[in-house]
Amino acid sequence: KNEVEQSPQNLTAQEGEFITINCSYSVGISALHWLQQHPGGGIVSLFMLSSGKKKHGRLIATINIQEKHSSLHITASHPRDSAVYICAVSSNTGNQFYFGTGTSLTVIP
């Protein structure tokens, strides 16, 4: 079992829909990261969270430390949001990093 689990694994949405990607983790963390990987392969760091909620444009990330759960929301989705979204955590012991397997999002015009 992975230390970081994401759901869903694949997601197809119509343009304009509200999208939620979930991430659960089983280790103690110092921070949780959301990454975006576009079809060309490049990876962009979207958010780093240790508590609460962060917003950047149409993207919102939340984390519940007690429940060991984070969500990434995309409002008013657009085809350019099509990418793989990866959840990753840095543990609070031993400098360990764990990655989820990613959620492949396709937004259809």
Place this chain on the structure above:
Amino acid sequence: DTAVSQTPKYLVTQMGNDKSIKCEQNLGHDTMYWYKQDSKKFLKIMFSYNNKELIINETVPNRFSPKSPDKAHLNLHINSLELGDSAVYFCASSQNEQGASGYTFGSGTRLTVV
């Protein structure tokens, strides 16, 4: 001006060869990383260096040897390449080893071993 640059972008080589991938960051970050993304797109950390010192060394064959001549550079040398080494390798940096301010990734090096 690219923040984290990796070279080469593509590398095709035969089994048994030795090859290096270079990474440089101009962000003034203290911490640099190497990640491997396998054919299933699963991303896994390989190494992490903070101010030229190794802080993470995951279970990676010792054919892989990172070298950090200064905190702006983290190169990855691979000896005796095997078919299973074919993957995309990403370099990244962060302000410190806690990942402050998030990570900046290079564009990746696609290694194909034939």
